[in-house]
Amino acid sequence: MTAHTAVSSHGTPIPTPRVTLDLNGQTSPGPLPSLKRALANLENGEVLLLISDYPGIEGDLFLWAKQTNNQVLFIDRSAKKGFGFYILKGDPWPVGKLLDVTGARCPTPVIETGKELMRMQKGESVMLISDCEVSPMEVNTWLKNTGHKLLGMTEDARGVFRFYIQK
Secondary structure, three states, rough: OOEEEEEEEOOOEEEEEOOEEEEOHHHHOOHHHHHHHOOOOOOOOOOOEEEEOOOHHHHOOOOOOOOOOOOEEEEEEOOOOEEEEEEOOOOOOOEEEEEOOHHHOHHHHHHHHHHHOOOOOOOOEEEEEEEEOOHHHHHHHHHHHHHOOOEEEEOOOOEEEEEEEEO
């Protein structure tokens, strides 16, 4: 992920999409099968921009993303027709273990990550999912104190963070 054109609510850059898929005029379920076909041609970590004017697409996309390990990174609501949804395919960094602490307040994310990393071997990685708004600051401070490595972080359009941490 290199070029960036947009920034999330926490200042995280949104990567430039490799593919733009204009699905204005399509109704449900049309956008999702088209999206699935387009994503099949992308590598994990690449971004697709989906443009759609279907009123229910936002909810559909978030549900689909959660079920398919993709992320809706950013929603551009400034277009004259339809919204632009920046969708990240898969995980841009390797993941050995998933730790989802969504709903837990800080410092729970770093406490649970520390417990998980204690059970892992050096070089293995964990993906921490957290919606605690201060988790980026908490995780960065914790990493400085523990010596673990942050491979990368993403934030979706709803403020859910994914931290890719290597022991």
